[in-house]
Amino acid sequence: xxxxxxxxxxxxxxxxxxxxxxxxxxxxxxxxxxxxxxxxxxxxxxxxxxxxxxxxxxxxxxxxxxxxxxxxxxxxxxxxxxxxxxxxxxxxxxxxxxxxxxxxxxxxxxxxxxxxxxxxxxxxxxxxxxxxxxxxxxxxxxxxxxxxxxxxxxxxxxxxxxxxxxxxxxxxxxxxxxxxxxxxxxxxxxxxxxxxxxxxxxxxxxxxxxxxxxxxxxxxxxxxxxxxxxxxxxxxxxxxxxxxxxxxxxxxxxxxxxxxxxxxxxxxxxxxxxxxxxxxxxxxxxxxxxxxxxxxxxxxxx
Amino acid sequence: xxxxxxxxxxxxxxxxxxxxxxxxxxxxxxxxxxxxxxxxxxxxxxxxxxxxxxxxxxxxxxxxxxxxxxxxxxxxxxxxxxxxxxxxxxxxxxxxxxxxxxxxxxxxxxxxxxxxxxxxxxxxxxxxxxxxxxxxxxxxxxxxxxxxxxxxxxxxxxxxxxxxxxxxxxxxxxxxxxxxxxxxxxxxxxxxxxxxxxxxxxxxxxxxxxxxxxxxxxxxxxxxxxxxxxxxxxxxxxxxxxxxxxxxxxxxxxxxxxxxxxxxxxxxxxxxxxxxxxxxxxxxxxxxxxxxxxxxxxxxxx
Numbered sequence: 327x328x329x330x331x332x333x334x335x336x337x338x339x340x341x342x343x344x345x346x347x348x349x350x351x352x353x354x355x356x357x358x359x360x361x362x363x364x365x366x367x368x369x370x371x372x373x374x375x376x377x378x379x380x381x382x383x384x385x386x387x388x389x390x391x392x393x394x395x396x397x398x399x400x401x402x403x404x405x406x407x408x409x410x411x412x413x414x415x416x417x418x419x420x421x422x423x424x425x426x427x428x429x430x431x432x433x434x435x436x437x438x439x440x441x442x443x444x445x446x447x448x449x450x451x452x453x454x455x456x457x458x459x460x461x462x463x464x465x466x467x468x469x470x471x472x473x474x475x476x477x478x479x480x481x482x483x484x485x486x487x488x489x490x491x492x493x494x495x496x497x498x499x500x501x502x503x504x505x506x507x508x509x510x511x512x513x514x515x516x517x518x519x520x521x522x523x524x525x526x527x528x529x530x531x532x533x534x535x536x537x538x539x540x541x542x543x544x545x546x547x548x549x550x551x552x553x554x555x556x557x558x559x560x561x562x563x564x565x566x567x568x569x570x571x572x573x574x575x576x577x578x579x580x581x582x583x584x585x586x587x588x589x590x591x592x593x594x595x596x597x598x599x600x601x602x603x604x605x606x607x608x609x610x611x612x613x614x615x616x617x618x619x620x621x622x623x624x625x626x627x628x
Numbered sequence: 629x630x631x632x633x634x635x636x637x638x639x640x641x642x643x644x645x646x647x648x649x650x651x652x653x654x655x656x657x658x659x660x661x662x663x664x665x666x667x668x669x670x671x672x673x674x675x676x677x678x679x680x681x682x683x684x685x686x687x688x689x690x691x692x693x694x695x696x697x698x699x700x701x702x703x704x705x706x707x708x709x710x711x712x713x714x715x716x717x718x719x720x721x722x723x724x725x726x727x728x729x730x731x732x733x734x735x736x737x738x739x740x741x742x743x744x745x746x747x748x749x750x751x752x753x754x755x756x757x758x759x760x761x762x763x764x765x766x767x768x769x770x771x772x773x774x775x776x777x778x779x780x781x782x783x784x785x786x787x788x789x790x791x792x793x794x795x796x797x798x799x800x801x802x803x804x805x806x807x808x809x810x811x812x813x814x815x816x817x818x819x820x821x822x823x824x825x826x827x828x829x830x831x832x833x834x835x836x837x838x839x840x841x842x843x844x845x846x847x848x849x850x851x852x853x854x855x856x857x858x859x860x861x862x863x864x865x866x867x868x869x870x871x872x873x874x875x876x877x878x879x880x881x882x883x884x885x886x887x888x889x890x891x892x893x894x895x896x897x898x899x900x901x902x903x904x905x906x907x908x909x910x911x912x913x914x915x916x917x918x919x920x921x922x923x924x925x926x927x928x929x930x
Contacts, residue, residue, distance in 0.1 A: 367669075367729050398698050402722035405747050408729075416718045420704035427669050427710075445707050 327626065330511040331355045332455075332538070334524025335373045336389030337549055337556075337612075338517030339380035344618025345515065346381055346450045348626065353450040354507040355381075356534070358519070359435070360462030360492055360527030363475040365412050366403075368422040369429055372475070373524065374439055374454055375421060382446035392417040412479050436501040451507070455528040458498040462527050465489035474523070483559040487566050490522055495530035500537075508537040515625065516546035518610060520560040521579035522567055529583065538583055545586040545625055547610055548576045552592040556611075572596045577603060588625065629928065632813040633657045634757075634840070636826025637675045638691030639851055639858075639914075640819030641682035646920025647817065648683055648752045650928065655752040656809040657683075658836070660821070661737070662764030662794055662829030665777040667714050668705075670724040671731050674777070675826065676741055676756055677723060684748035694719040714781050738803040753809070757830040760800040764829045767791035776825070785861040789868050792824055797832035802839075810839040817927065818848035820912060822862040823881035824869055831885065840885055847888040847927050849912055850878045854894040858913075874898045879905060890927065 327350050331342055334357075342355045361372045372390065379385040384393050395415030403410040414422065421442060428438045434457040443452045464477040466485035477485060508514065519525055529535040538544060553572040554561050561571070569575035573589050573596050580587075586604040589597045590611070597605045606628060612618035629652050633644055636659075644657045663674045674692065681687040686695050697717030705712040716724065723744060730740045736759040745754045766779040768787035779787060810816065821827055831837045840846060855874040856863045863873070871877035875891050875898050882889075883904075891899045892912040899907045908930060914920035 366725050367732060396698060396700050396718065398718035399701060399721050399725075402719045403726065406722065406726040406744070407747075408722075408726055416698065416700035417704045419701050419721070420708065420710075423668050423701075424705065424708040424710055430669060442708070445709075 327513070328352045328507070328511045329354070329513045329515060330507050331515045331517055332525055332528050333373065333377055333517040334358045334519030335361070335376040336380075338373070338519045338524065339377045339385065339389065340612045340615075340618050341515065341517040341547060341622075342377055342450065343380050343615050344612055344620075344622040347615060347619040348622050351622070351626070354503070354511070355450055355452045356455055356504055356507070356528060357452060358524045358527050359454045359456060359460055360523075361474045361478070362461065363473055365414065365422075365475070366408065367426070368414075368419075369426045370412070370414075370422055370475075371425065371435070371439075371454070374452065375418070377452055378439075378443055378446055378448060381443075381448045381450055381452070384446070386415070391415050409480075412475060434501070436503070451503070453503055453507070454501050455504065455534060456498040456531055457501045458494060460492055460494040460498045460527060460531070462523060463491050463493055465491070478523075487522075487559075487563045490526070490567070492527045492530035495527070498531050500531055500534050505533060505537050508534070508541060511541065512543065513626070514538060514541050514544040516544065516580065516584065518547040518549040518612070520549060520555070520558060520563065521576060522563050523560070526579070535583070542585075544584050545588060545606075545628075546576065546580050546584045547588040547621070547625075548573050548590065548593070550576060550593060551590050551611070553596065573600060586628065588621075629815070630654045630809070630813045631656070631815045631817060632809050633817045633819055634827055634830050635675065635679055635819040636660045636821030637663070637678040638682075640675070640821045640826065641679045641687065641691065642914045642920050643817065643819040643849060643924075644679055644752065645682050645917050646914055646922075646924040649917060649921040650924050653924070653928070656805070656813070657752055657754045658757055658806055658809070658830060659754060660826045660829050661756045661758060661762055662825075663776045663780070664763065665775055667716065667724075667777070668710065669728070670716075670721075671728045672714070672716075672724055672777075673727065673737070673741075673756070676754065677720070679754055680741075680745055680748055680750060683745075683750045683752055683754070686748070688717070693717050711782075714777060736803070738805070753805070755805055755809070756803050757806065757836060758800040758833055759803045760796060762794055762796040762800045762829060762833070764825060765793050765795055767793070780825075789824075789861075789865045792828070792869070794829045794832040797829070800833050802833055802836050807835060807839055810836070810843060813843070814845065815928070816840060816843050816846040818846065818882065818886065820849040820851040820914070822851060822857070822860060822865065823878060824865050825862070828881070837885070844887075846886050847890060847908075847930075848878065848882050848886045849890040849923070849927075850875050850892065850895070852878060852895060853892050853913070855898065875902060888930070890923075
């Protein structure tokens with residue numbers, strides 16, 4: 327059973343871990359790179375790393391970064407007056423420096439990601455949506471455009487999001503293997519990631535959007551619980567972009583793309599009013615790998 | 629009393645600490661940059677950092693790097709197959725990344741070094757010999773030219789040194805402040821560093837060599853103890869480059885530049901045979917700051 331997951335960071339990584347735990351699934355995770363950024367001259371790929379670390383079982387306590395990491399480097403930056411609010415652990419730094427050096431040597435992000443995944447002995451293919459530069463930028467008050475990480479980490483996603491753009495998406499092509507994996511997949515799973523911030527940047531690549539739209543079986547897992555994001559600003563961002571509240575907003579975010587929407591049991595009432603797609607109601611809290619695997623199996627069995 | 633020290637790494641750093649401990653001394657340390665290298669894309673300035681860390685009292689147990697540093701980053705590089713024999717501690721890395729970023733932003737090495745020294749609250753001026761690229765390269769067997777760090781760290785200075793070159797020295801100018809400091813100095817101290825590997829790269833900059841040669845009072849401290857280097861390859865390198873053994877070799881290494889040679893008590897006999905310069909015999913073991921300070925005072929009092 328070939329499955330392709332479209333994934334952002336923490337929620338997508340946990341969904342990936344559940345899918346990867348099902349022995350019959352041959353998994354390819356296509357990961358958002360709109361969050362990629364230059365931090366201290368390093369090419370940081372936050373979502374790719376969260377997916378790889380989580381699949382390897384070495385993710386940090388809040389889902390990002392490495393478990394048991396130390397922050398000697400990051401703390402010491404303060405001595406030199408360097409803005410160190412984007413916290414890079416000492417172990418995490420090794421990966422980021424390796425990637426930065428390999429990119430500088432001319433390797434593609436997808437080739438490097440494959441090497442990294444191999445070094446962590448991960449049983450799934452993890453692929454960036456594109457090897458081309460594609461950056462999610464956020465318009466906040468007073469017509470100011472800022473990078474995703476500036477919005478999300480430095481400003482702790484407190485700003486109201488007025489508009490989003492995916493700079494570079496028009497020129498971006500899918501990374502090698504992405505279209506083949508989608509074409510060969512029996513099932514596409516859109517992770518319970520933030521639709522505008524994590525999934526739209528993937529679908530902003532036209533060839534990917536077309537391939538997903540053409541696919542017969544696309545299941546999205548809603549990131550909402552009782553109409554709100556567990557953490558992060560998904561519900562606020564969707565509202566400020568003019569999407570309807572609750573899972574109606576998720577459905578609209580994926581209009582024309584998704585066949586089935588999986589919603590949490592807390593949102594069973596809300597889900598009854600949704601039309602146009604199949605709705606599956608179940609427990610979507612997948613922090614624990616056992617539940618993530620069950621959810622994967624429930625989706626497969628449908 | 630204005631003193632300029634020409635310094636390499638560990639020995640020079642300890643001499644600098646002794647000079648800086650004398651309240652009447654206004655110290656400028658002019659530091660070798662021939663050892664600078666690109667490690668994982670970072671601009672490493674091994675001698676500058678050793679001098680700054682030692683003056684700040686935060687040097688590592690073997691003289692290089694930071695005290696109480698950790699190597700989580702460096703060890704983790706092995707996962708990705710990165711050559712991590714040049715050991716960069718997590719604290720040390722913060723400085724190296726700060727410098728690399730500041731250089732990339734167009735700042736000069738001397739301006740950055742000054743900022744770093746200020747951040748460690750050091751009471752001496754620490755200046756790179758030059759802001760221009762100047763690299764010590766080592767010819768080993770079979771006409772192979774390798775970088776200083778490849779010779780010194782990666783190959784643990786086991787190769788026989790057939791020849792040295794200081795690539796970039798012809799085009800290099802002294803960093804801002806170097807010639808002024810030499811011109812204003814009451815005394816020049818050449819540190820007990822490796823003459824061909826640490827001091828010659830400084831003197832390879834013609835304007836510096838001329839200024840030092842013109843100076844009335846230049847005292848060199850020999851790096852030899854009983855004719856051998858305490859650690860490091862100084863005696864072997866001098867021999868393989870055709871210099872005579874013992875302090876005669878040190879004198880020849882500094883011929884025309886030095887007025888006084890300070891040798892260790894173990895080399896009192898050897899020193900008696902030296903002609904052409906004043907010789908001062910004393911205890912030159914300066915690992916302890918108290919003794920380094922006494923040596924500085926003895927040199928001043930002469």
